[in-house]
Amino acid sequence: MSALTVSSLRAGYGAVAVLHDVTIEVRPGEIVSVIGGNGAGKTTLLKTIAGVLRPVTGRITFDGRDIGGRSSWWVARHGIALVPEGRGIFGDQSVHDNLMLGALARGSGRDAPAVRADLDSALALFPALVEKLHLPAAALSGGQQQMLAVARGLMARPRVMLLDEPSLGLAPLLVREIFAAIGRLREQGVTILLVEQMAAQALALADRAYVLERGRIALEGAAATVRSDPAVIEAYLGRRAGADPS
């Protein structure tokens, strides 16, 4: 039983296909990591699952229901939250209002106390946002905007979270914290599909992993197996792979 399956997916922008034949499976409660070079199609995969892009061919199923080609708001309302690369925050609105907009897509727990509780736990994760809560989001630094994007994703209380490079632009201390937070989300039962360039950290956290190369799955398996694959070490973990990732 899978939370999310993608089978034989072909997708891209206009006439140009970026993904050629991608099949992946995310089981409930898992962290699944997708790694790959720049331009391999990782962001395209997440955008297609989230309904931002339409699949050309292939199926995307969530809880046994075909969601391929559904619009992005529909997908968000049904429990899949995308934290996009490039943040996509609402700069004119306050940090607080950005977070409350995230709660719009909640399926359950829409009552005020539940939203309040989630707001508190999101802010507990990123204390830097507390003192900026009533400033326009555009006044945040780049890294703080990234925190806001992740926190807003959490406000949707999703069943599946699609995280596109959540560590992008964060200071080393915060990178560690955000990976720890992703681990805690799993304990709360959130299923996570994680795209990350910090492959060593992502694979250390994930249950299973896929390696995406030029729009095709080149390797898949348990994260520990993928992590020790010589080709993966060479291409994605760098020479310092054996050392501590920090």
Added chain:
Amino acid sequence: MTGRLGWAALATAAAVIPFFTSNTYYLYVVISVGLLTIVTAGLNVLVGFTGQTSLGHAGLYAFGAYTAALCVTRAGTSEWIAIAVAVVITSMVGAAVAAAALRVSGPYLAMVTIAFGLIVEGVVIEWGSVTGGPGGIFNIPKPGLRTHYWTVMLAAALALWLTANLRRSAWGRACLAVKSSEVAAESLGLSAYYVRIAAFTVSAAFAGAAGALFTFLNGYISPDSFTLQTSILFLLALLFGGLGRIAGPVAGSVALTILPELLTRLLDYRLILYGSLLLLSIYWLPDGVVGAVSRARRSRPAPLELSLSPLGRGQGEGAGTLLVANGVNLSFGGVAALAGVALTVNRHHIHAVIGPNGAGKTSLLNVLSGFYALQAGTIMVDGRSIDGLSPYAIARHGIARTFQTAQVFGGLSVRDNVAVGVAGPRLGSPLSALFATPGGRARDAFIQSRALDLLEAFGLGELAHEPAESLAAGLRRKLEIARALATEPLLLMLDEPAAGLSPAEIAALDAQLTGLRDQGGPTVILVEHHMDLVMAVSDRITVLDYGRVIAEGAPEEIRQNPAVIEAYLGATT
């Protein structure tokens, strides 16, 4: 190839029409298409290339028409001199209007140009002693219809050829760069204001030429031909044909001239027709008719090969310090982003600036590159103060930068993005760009080849002809670095260049940065969170926290500094 066949077919059609019909009505219609093509080709430079909307081009068209009419009737000049005078006068009027109006842009500019158009229309009606008032000017000596047909067709062909040349030149790339990202264009030394004025002036010249030719079509002109509705028609023809496409003006002009002629009985419903066409074209043909036709095929020019001068313009005078900043303050509404920051960067160094998120690193780069005005303190680069300079002036001073969210120029290919950096503010004369003079072409070939060499050095050679907006985020960053280096800076400021790069790509970036330093390339200020990269390449490191410098020193000292460990690095294992 198919493009050339299309142009040849079009030219042949225009050339044979007079031999197949003696009906002057058809000639009249085709001449109208030609006139509209000339105006919209010019408007394309402003709207399609540069991204600024004008709803006042009927005013410029009127300037051309009345100038030509007055030259012939009052000064007794020949038709040709009248046309030349009209072009010159309208260009000057256009430049003056642009210098005032382009202090605003986008929708505000559209409003200002509407006002200009209404003023011209009003003056033409009221200033009866010169313009003939509402009745206009009559009995203008005019050439025969067939002769005029050839003149207008050649002028229309010339207009399209000129815009095609411009699009391929450094000027064309500069226009598209300003349209896509004004901030990035300024960081390469381009003044967005100046580029927009040039584009407006070119479009005014085209409108003036078309206006003058319009005068000699009927032999009389009146204010009715130069209303706001005419301005809307110009813009609509361009949108319908295809914004930014060379052939767009032809397709739009044919459609918007012939359609109303076919539906003359529906004259009263003309506005409804135009409005519906606009809505339909935006819905079904967002790239216009020409865009829809050519979407499938993409031509790929063969790469050029030429030799390359060494990277960088060297390090200026002698060794020592390149940049000295002292007491730099910056606050937003009472919140201090930078408080008394001091930074000294030595020539040939890679100087990292690190610190927690929100510490003020990007704010510091924005002050150093002129995007934020310095509120207190001094900044000297290469012995000169940069206080109060605008971003493009600072860029011309030899300071290049990248942005945390890469600002590539959409609408330009990967190679052309770098070519904008290579040319920088050295765009040459707009006339040599319009007429594609041999000197201009040679310069351009050099610019393109240098851009390609830089792309090769960054492993982007294979992607040179892809549209820049199709690149994945990490590749956009590399492209941005190549584009910044293309300006041959003294100082290169990189804002998180390794964000979104894989470990292997970071290792390559490491090699590129140290390679640049070892070859005597630019001094580098590096804002970055990947500590293994920072520690490996940096000569000095400055650490910011809450807008203050909390540490400064060599990498080893920084790594051991307790304050840095507490604020930023965390306990290391």
